[in-house]
Amino acid sequence: MSRSAYRCLLPASALLLALACGGGDRVSGDRAATVNQVMTISPAVATLAPGQTLQFTATIPWGGSASWSVVPATGGTFSPTGLFTASTTQGSYRIVAMWSGDVRYSATAQATILPPPPPTTSKPDVVSASGSQQGSASGAVQNASVVGEPVSARTAADASATSQVRHGYDPLIK
Amino acid sequence: MAQLHRDLLLVCLVAGQAQAVELPGAGLLGVQGALVVPASPDLRKTAGSLGYALGVHGTWAIQGRHSLRPRLDLTWLPSASQASSGAGSSQSMTTRVSSRSLGVDYLYGWNDRCSLGFGVAETRWSVASTHTLTLLPGVPVTQSGTASWTRQALGPVATYRITRQLEGEVRLLRSHIGQENQVASTVTTGLLWRF
Numbered sequence: 001m002s003r004s005a006y007r008c009l010l011p012a013s014a015l016l017l018a019l020a021c022g023g024g025d026r027v028s029g030d031r032a033a034t035v036n037q038v039m040t041i042s043p044a045v046a047t048l049a050p051g052q053t054l055q056f057t058a059t060i061p062w063g064g065s066a067s068w069s070v071v072p073a074t075g076g077t078f079s080p081t082g083l084f085t086a087s088t089t090q091g092s093y094r095i096v097a098m099w100s101g102d103v104r105y106s107a108t109a110q111a112t113i114l115p116p117p118p119p120t121t122s123k124p125d126v127v128s129a130s131g132s133q134q135g136s137a138s139g140a141v142q143n144a145s146v147v148g149e150p151v152s153a154r155t156a157a158d159a160s161a162t163s164q165v166r167h168g169y170d171p172l173i174k
Numbered sequence: 175m176a177q178l179h180r181d182l183l184l185v186c187l188v189a190g191q192a193q194a195v196e197l198p199g200a201g202l203l204g205v206q207g208a209l210v211v212p213a214s215p216d217l218r219k220t221a222g223s224l225g226y227a228l229g230v231h232g233t234w235a236i237q238g239r240h241s242l243r244p245r246l247d248l249t250w251l252p253s254a255s256q257a258s259s260g261a262g263s264s265q266s267m268t269t270r271v272s273s274r275s276l277g278v279d280y281l282y283g284w285n286d287r288c289s290l291g292f293g294v295a296e297t298r299w300s301v302a303s304t305h306t307l308t309l310l311p312g313v314p315v316t317q318s319g320t321a322s323w324t325r326q327a328l329g330p331v332a333t334y335r336i337t338r339q340l341e342g343e344v345r346l347l348r349s350h351i352g353q354e355n356q357v358a359s360t361v362t363t364g365l366l367w368r369f
Contacts, residue, residue, distance in 0.1 A: 030352060094309040098307075101319040106307060
Protein backbone atom coordinates (compact mmCIF):
# COMPACT_ATOMS: atom_id res chain seq x y z
CA MET A 1 0.00 0.00 0.00
CA SER A 2 1.39 3.40 -0.92
CA ARG A 3 2.22 6.22 1.45
CA SER A 4 -0.88 8.11 0.39
CA ALA A 5 -2.96 5.15 1.44
CA TYR A 6 -1.49 5.23 4.91
CA ARG A 7 -2.01 8.98 5.02
CA CYS A 8 -5.67 8.36 4.26
CA LEU A 9 -6.56 5.27 6.25
CA LEU A 10 -4.34 5.43 9.33
CA PRO A 11 -5.61 8.75 10.67
CA ALA A 12 -9.13 7.70 9.86
CA SER A 13 -8.62 4.42 11.72
CA ALA A 14 -7.19 6.20 14.74
CA LEU A 15 -10.11 8.60 14.80
CA LEU A 16 -12.64 5.81 14.53
CA LEU A 17 -11.02 3.77 17.29
CA ALA A 18 -10.90 6.81 19.56
CA LEU A 19 -14.56 7.48 18.95
CA ALA A 20 -15.52 3.87 19.37
CA CYS A 21 -13.65 3.20 22.57
CA GLY A 22 -15.00 6.18 24.44
CA GLY A 23 -17.62 5.92 27.12
CA GLY A 24 -17.67 4.10 30.41
CA ASP A 25 -18.85 0.67 31.33
CA ARG A 26 -22.11 0.02 33.11
CA VAL A 27 -23.66 -3.07 34.55
CA SER A 28 -26.71 -4.38 32.76
CA GLY A 29 -29.18 -7.01 33.75
CA ASP A 30 -27.98 -9.40 31.12
CA ARG A 31 -24.61 -9.80 32.79
CA ALA A 32 -23.46 -12.58 35.05
CA ALA A 33 -23.79 -11.67 38.73
CA THR A 34 -26.63 -9.26 38.09
CA VAL A 35 -29.40 -11.76 38.61
CA ASN A 36 -32.47 -10.17 40.21
CA GLN A 37 -31.50 -6.64 39.26
CA VAL A 38 -33.91 -6.21 36.39
CA MET A 39 -36.29 -9.11 36.75
CA THR A 40 -38.00 -10.10 40.00
CA ILE A 41 -40.17 -12.90 41.30
CA SER A 42 -43.20 -12.38 43.49
CA PRO A 43 -43.44 -13.61 46.17
CA ALA A 44 -39.71 -13.54 46.85
CA VAL A 45 -40.11 -15.80 49.90
CA ALA A 46 -42.86 -18.34 50.37
CA THR A 47 -43.78 -21.03 52.87
CA LEU A 48 -46.00 -23.86 51.73
CA ALA A 49 -47.62 -26.94 53.16
CA PRO A 50 -46.95 -30.20 51.38
CA GLY A 51 -49.01 -30.42 48.24
CA GLN A 52 -50.06 -26.78 48.40
CA THR A 53 -50.09 -24.73 45.22
CA LEU A 54 -48.85 -21.16 44.86
CA GLN A 55 -48.77 -18.82 41.89
CA PHE A 56 -45.35 -17.26 41.35
CA THR A 57 -45.16 -14.20 39.11
CA ALA A 58 -42.10 -12.91 37.26
CA THR A 59 -41.96 -9.17 36.76
CA ILE A 60 -40.19 -8.41 33.50
CA PRO A 61 -39.87 -4.81 32.32
CA TRP A 62 -40.53 -5.77 28.72
CA GLY A 63 -43.30 -8.28 29.25
CA GLY A 64 -43.35 -11.85 28.05
CA SER A 65 -43.12 -15.13 29.86
CA ALA A 66 -40.52 -16.94 31.90
CA SER A 67 -39.42 -20.53 32.26
CA TRP A 68 -39.63 -21.83 35.82
CA SER A 69 -37.50 -24.26 37.77
CA VAL A 70 -37.22 -25.40 41.35
CA VAL A 71 -33.89 -26.44 42.82
CA PRO A 72 -33.59 -29.20 43.75
CA ALA A 73 -36.30 -30.67 41.57
CA THR A 74 -37.71 -32.72 44.45
CA GLY A 75 -39.29 -29.52 45.76
CA GLY A 76 -42.24 -29.69 43.43
CA THR A 77 -43.41 -28.94 39.94
CA PHE A 78 -44.14 -25.82 37.91
CA SER A 79 -46.74 -25.23 35.28
CA PRO A 80 -45.67 -23.06 32.32
CA THR A 81 -47.53 -20.13 33.88
CA GLY A 82 -45.62 -20.27 37.16
CA LEU A 83 -48.12 -22.22 39.26
CA PHE A 84 -46.05 -24.15 41.76
CA THR A 85 -47.22 -27.36 43.38
CA ALA A 86 -45.17 -28.24 46.42
CA SER A 87 -44.01 -31.78 46.92
CA THR A 88 -44.35 -33.60 50.21
CA THR A 89 -40.63 -33.35 50.86
CA GLN A 90 -39.90 -30.91 53.64
CA GLY A 91 -37.07 -28.48 53.02
CA SER A 92 -35.82 -25.21 51.62
CA TYR A 93 -35.82 -24.74 47.86
CA ARG A 94 -34.77 -22.12 45.34
CA ILE A 95 -37.08 -20.93 42.62
CA VAL A 96 -35.49 -19.82 39.34
CA ALA A 97 -37.16 -17.90 36.52
CA MET A 98 -35.45 -17.13 33.23
CA TRP A 99 -37.02 -14.74 30.77
CA SER A 100 -38.02 -16.47 27.56
CA GLY A 101 -37.31 -13.32 25.52
CA ASP A 102 -33.63 -13.33 26.46
CA VAL A 103 -32.44 -16.11 28.73
CA ARG A 104 -29.66 -13.92 30.11
CA TYR A 105 -32.22 -12.30 32.38
CA SER A 106 -33.13 -14.31 35.46
CA ALA A 107 -34.39 -14.04 39.01
CA THR A 108 -34.54 -16.27 42.05
CA ALA A 109 -36.86 -16.73 45.02
CA GLN A 110 -37.00 -18.91 48.10
CA ALA A 111 -39.61 -21.52 48.98
CA THR A 112 -39.87 -23.51 52.17
CA ILE A 113 -41.99 -26.62 52.37
CA LEU A 114 -43.21 -27.43 55.86
CA PRO A 115 -43.19 -30.93 57.32
CA PRO A 116 -46.39 -32.89 56.88
CA PRO A 117 -48.81 -32.77 59.86
CA PRO A 118 -48.76 -35.82 62.21
CA PRO A 119 -51.10 -38.59 61.13
CA THR A 120 -54.58 -38.65 62.73
CA THR A 121 -55.05 -41.59 65.12
CA SER A 122 -58.00 -42.76 67.17
CA LYS A 123 -58.04 -45.06 70.12
CA PRO A 124 -60.82 -47.61 70.09
CA ASP A 125 -61.71 -46.88 73.70
CA VAL A 126 -62.16 -43.16 73.18
CA VAL A 127 -65.33 -41.50 71.99
CA SER A 128 -64.20 -38.44 70.17
CA ALA A 129 -67.28 -36.70 68.97
CA SER A 130 -70.61 -35.56 70.11
CA GLY A 131 -73.22 -38.19 69.86
CA SER A 132 -73.30 -41.61 71.35
CA GLN A 133 -71.26 -44.71 71.21
CA GLN A 134 -72.95 -48.02 70.90
CA GLY A 135 -71.56 -50.53 73.29
CA SER A 136 -71.05 -54.20 72.79
CA ALA A 137 -73.48 -56.86 73.85
CA SER A 138 -71.31 -57.75 76.80
CA GLY A 139 -71.93 -54.34 78.32
CA ALA A 140 -68.29 -53.41 78.27
CA VAL A 141 -69.14 -50.16 76.55
CA GLN A 142 -72.56 -48.66 76.44
CA ASN A 143 -74.22 -45.54 75.20
CA ALA A 144 -72.46 -42.44 76.39
CA SER A 145 -73.91 -39.02 75.89
CA VAL A 146 -71.08 -36.68 75.02
CA VAL A 147 -70.83 -33.04 74.19
CA GLY A 148 -68.04 -32.71 71.74
CA GLU A 149 -65.28 -34.05 73.86
CA PRO A 150 -63.56 -37.38 74.23
CA VAL A 151 -64.94 -39.65 76.79
CA SER A 152 -63.23 -42.80 77.88
CA ALA A 153 -65.41 -45.81 77.48
CA ARG A 154 -66.06 -47.78 80.57
CA THR A 155 -68.26 -50.56 81.85
CA ALA A 156 -71.74 -49.46 82.74
CA ALA A 157 -72.28 -49.12 86.43
CA ASP A 158 -75.89 -50.28 86.63
CA ALA A 159 -78.42 -52.55 85.03
CA SER A 160 -79.63 -49.96 82.61
CA ALA A 161 -76.17 -50.06 81.12
CA THR A 162 -76.17 -46.32 80.90
CA SER A 163 -73.40 -44.04 82.01
CA GLN A 164 -73.63 -40.31 82.02
CA VAL A 165 -70.88 -37.85 81.86
CA ARG A 166 -71.17 -34.15 82.41
CA HIS A 167 -69.63 -31.72 80.02
CA GLY A 168 -66.22 -30.80 81.23
CA TYR A 169 -66.34 -33.23 84.06
CA ASP A 170 -65.21 -36.77 84.04
CA PRO A 171 -65.32 -39.31 85.68
CA LEU A 172 -68.93 -40.21 85.95
CA ILE A 173 -71.51 -38.32 87.80
CA LYS A 174 -72.41 -40.33 90.82
CA MET B 175 -32.94 -16.86 5.37
CA ALA B 176 -35.82 -15.45 3.34
CA GLN B 177 -35.03 -12.03 4.76
CA LEU B 178 -31.41 -12.46 3.71
CA HIS B 179 -32.45 -13.26 0.17
CA ARG B 180 -34.63 -10.14 0.08
CA ASP B 181 -31.72 -8.05 1.36
CA LEU B 182 -29.36 -9.42 -1.26
CA LEU B 183 -31.90 -8.80 -3.98
CA LEU B 184 -32.36 -5.23 -2.84
CA VAL B 185 -28.66 -4.44 -2.95
CA CYS B 186 -28.31 -6.00 -6.39
CA LEU B 187 -31.35 -4.13 -7.67
CA VAL B 188 -30.11 -0.76 -6.50
CA ALA B 189 -26.66 -1.23 -7.92
CA GLY B 190 -27.90 -2.96 -11.04
CA GLN B 191 -30.39 -0.24 -11.79
CA ALA B 192 -27.71 2.38 -11.48
CA GLN B 193 -25.67 0.37 -13.96
CA ALA B 194 -28.61 0.06 -16.31
CA VAL B 195 -29.22 3.79 -16.53
CA GLU B 196 -25.51 4.31 -17.21
CA LEU B 197 -24.88 6.86 -14.55
CA PRO B 198 -21.27 7.96 -14.56
CA GLY B 199 -19.15 5.39 -12.81
CA ALA B 200 -22.29 3.70 -11.69
CA GLY B 201 -23.42 0.32 -10.62
CA LEU B 202 -20.26 -1.46 -9.81
CA LEU B 203 -21.28 -4.55 -7.96
CA GLY B 204 -18.84 -6.13 -5.61
CA VAL B 205 -18.20 -8.16 -2.54
CA GLN B 206 -16.45 -7.25 0.67
CA GLY B 207 -14.82 -8.93 3.59
CA ALA B 208 -13.64 -7.37 6.80
CA LEU B 209 -12.29 -7.94 10.25
CA VAL B 210 -14.62 -6.63 12.92
CA VAL B 211 -13.56 -5.38 16.33
CA PRO B 212 -16.24 -4.79 18.97
CA ALA B 213 -15.37 -1.33 20.19
CA SER B 214 -17.84 -0.59 22.98
CA PRO B 215 -17.50 -2.16 26.46
CA ASP B 216 -20.94 -3.73 26.46
CA LEU B 217 -20.43 -5.37 23.11
CA ARG B 218 -16.95 -6.56 24.03
CA LYS B 219 -18.38 -8.38 27.06
CA THR B 220 -21.03 -10.04 24.97
CA ALA B 221 -19.08 -10.65 21.80
CA GLY B 222 -15.47 -11.26 22.58
CA SER B 223 -12.65 -9.75 20.59
CA LEU B 224 -12.32 -10.16 16.85
CA GLY B 225 -14.91 -11.27 14.31
CA TYR B 226 -15.40 -11.07 10.60
CA ALA B 227 -17.92 -9.81 8.10
CA LEU B 228 -18.84 -10.69 4.54
CA GLY B 229 -21.20 -8.93 2.20
CA VAL B 230 -22.13 -7.48 -1.15
CA HIS B 231 -22.35 -3.90 -2.30
CA GLY B 232 -22.92 -1.67 -5.24
CA THR B 233 -21.30 1.67 -5.96
CA TRP B 234 -23.26 4.48 -7.51
CA ALA B 235 -21.41 7.69 -8.46
CA ILE B 236 -24.22 10.18 -8.24
CA GLN B 237 -22.46 13.41 -9.18
CA GLY B 238 -18.90 14.61 -9.33
CA ARG B 239 -17.11 13.35 -6.26
CA HIS B 240 -20.23 12.10 -4.54
CA SER B 241 -21.19 8.48 -4.52
CA LEU B 242 -23.56 6.14 -2.75
CA ARG B 243 -22.82 2.57 -1.81
CA PRO B 244 -25.76 0.36 -0.88
CA ARG B 245 -24.49 -2.66 0.96
CA LEU B 246 -25.42 -5.76 2.86
CA ASP B 247 -23.07 -6.96 5.59
CA LEU B 248 -23.26 -10.16 7.57
CA THR B 249 -21.16 -10.13 10.70
CA TRP B 250 -20.14 -12.94 13.00
CA LEU B 251 -18.45 -12.18 16.27
CA PRO B 252 -16.74 -14.76 18.48
CA SER B 253 -18.42 -16.17 21.53
CA ALA B 254 -17.75 -14.67 24.92
CA SER B 255 -18.17 -16.13 28.38
CA GLN B 256 -18.85 -14.53 31.70
CA ALA B 257 -18.92 -16.16 35.09
CA SER B 258 -19.40 -15.13 38.67
CA SER B 259 -19.74 -16.92 41.96
CA GLY B 260 -20.48 -16.21 45.56
CA ALA B 261 -22.46 -17.36 48.58
CA GLY B 262 -22.54 -20.95 47.45
CA SER B 263 -23.90 -20.23 44.01
CA SER B 264 -22.42 -19.55 40.61
CA GLN B 265 -23.60 -18.15 37.33
CA SER B 266 -22.20 -18.42 33.83
CA MET B 267 -23.23 -17.08 30.46
CA THR B 268 -21.93 -17.88 27.01
CA THR B 269 -23.01 -15.54 24.24
CA ARG B 270 -22.42 -15.32 20.53
CA VAL B 271 -23.34 -12.19 18.61
CA SER B 272 -24.11 -11.89 14.93
CA SER B 273 -25.72 -9.21 12.82
CA ARG B 274 -27.26 -8.63 9.45
CA SER B 275 -27.00 -5.08 8.25
CA LEU B 276 -28.60 -3.43 5.23
CA GLY B 277 -27.59 0.13 4.57
CA VAL B 278 -25.91 2.67 2.40
CA ASP B 279 -22.65 4.60 2.60
CA TYR B 280 -22.33 8.14 1.33
CA LEU B 281 -18.79 8.79 0.10
CA TYR B 282 -17.07 11.98 -0.94
CA GLY B 283 -14.00 11.53 -3.12
CA TRP B 284 -11.27 13.40 -1.30
CA ASN B 285 -8.92 12.70 -4.19
CA ASP B 286 -8.50 10.01 -6.80
CA ARG B 287 -8.00 7.34 -4.19
CA CYS B 288 -9.35 8.48 -0.86
CA SER B 289 -12.99 8.87 0.04
CA LEU B 290 -14.56 9.92 3.28
CA GLY B 291 -18.19 9.70 4.26
CA PHE B 292 -20.64 8.03 6.55
CA GLY B 293 -22.80 4.98 6.58
CA VAL B 294 -26.31 4.37 7.79
CA ALA B 295 -27.81 0.94 8.17
CA GLU B 296 -30.67 -1.02 9.59
CA THR B 297 -29.08 -3.76 11.64
CA ARG B 298 -30.62 -6.93 12.93
CA TRP B 299 -28.62 -8.04 15.94
CA SER B 300 -28.86 -11.55 17.31
CA VAL B 301 -27.42 -12.90 20.54
CA ALA B 302 -27.41 -16.64 21.09
CA SER B 303 -27.04 -17.30 24.81
CA THR B 304 -26.61 -20.19 27.18
CA HIS B 305 -27.23 -19.23 30.80
CA THR B 306 -26.44 -21.54 33.70
CA LEU B 307 -27.35 -20.84 37.30
CA THR B 308 -25.97 -23.19 39.92
CA LEU B 309 -27.66 -22.42 43.22
CA LEU B 310 -26.87 -25.79 44.75
CA PRO B 311 -23.65 -27.64 44.01
CA GLY B 312 -24.17 -30.11 41.21
CA VAL B 313 -27.68 -28.91 40.39
CA PRO B 314 -27.38 -26.42 37.52
CA VAL B 315 -30.32 -24.75 35.83
CA THR B 316 -29.52 -24.10 32.18
CA GLN B 317 -31.48 -22.32 29.49
CA SER B 318 -30.47 -21.52 25.92
CA GLY B 319 -32.05 -19.19 23.42
CA THR B 320 -31.53 -16.53 20.81
CA ALA B 321 -32.77 -12.98 21.13
CA SER B 322 -32.88 -10.48 18.26
CA TRP B 323 -33.41 -6.76 17.88
CA THR B 324 -33.48 -4.38 14.94
CA ARG B 325 -31.61 -1.13 15.51
CA GLN B 326 -30.20 1.65 13.40
CA ALA B 327 -26.46 2.04 12.92
CA LEU B 328 -24.56 5.13 11.90
CA GLY B 329 -20.93 6.04 11.55
CA PRO B 330 -18.04 7.43 9.53
CA VAL B 331 -16.37 5.59 6.66
CA ALA B 332 -13.00 6.05 5.01
CA THR B 333 -11.91 4.21 1.90
CA TYR B 334 -8.78 3.96 -0.19
CA ARG B 335 -8.80 2.68 -3.77
CA ILE B 336 -5.83 0.34 -4.12
CA THR B 337 -6.48 -0.75 -7.71
CA ARG B 338 -9.35 -0.24 -10.08
CA GLN B 339 -11.11 -3.23 -8.57
CA LEU B 340 -9.77 -3.36 -5.05
CA GLU B 341 -10.53 -0.88 -2.32
CA GLY B 342 -9.70 -0.78 1.36
CA GLU B 343 -12.04 0.68 3.94
CA VAL B 344 -12.32 1.48 7.61
CA ARG B 345 -15.75 1.93 9.15
CA LEU B 346 -17.09 2.69 12.56
CA LEU B 347 -20.70 1.83 13.12
CA ARG B 348 -22.40 2.85 16.33
CA SER B 349 -25.60 1.04 17.09
CA HIS B 350 -27.46 -0.39 20.07
CA ILE B 351 -28.17 -3.90 21.19
CA GLY B 352 -30.34 -5.72 23.67
CA GLN B 353 -33.39 -4.88 25.71
CA GLU B 354 -31.50 -2.18 27.56
CA ASN B 355 -30.21 -0.61 24.34
CA GLN B 356 -26.58 -0.94 25.22
CA VAL B 357 -24.15 0.77 22.90
CA ALA B 358 -22.79 -1.59 20.26
CA SER B 359 -19.97 -0.04 18.28
CA THR B 360 -17.81 -1.89 15.83
CA VAL B 361 -14.74 -0.94 13.89
CA THR B 362 -14.30 -2.84 10.65
CA THR B 363 -11.26 -2.89 8.42
CA GLY B 364 -11.86 -4.58 5.14
CA LEU B 365 -11.38 -4.96 1.45
CA LEU B 366 -13.94 -4.43 -1.29
CA TRP B 367 -13.57 -6.14 -4.59
CA ARG B 368 -15.62 -4.87 -7.53
CA PHE B 369 -16.55 -7.01 -10.51
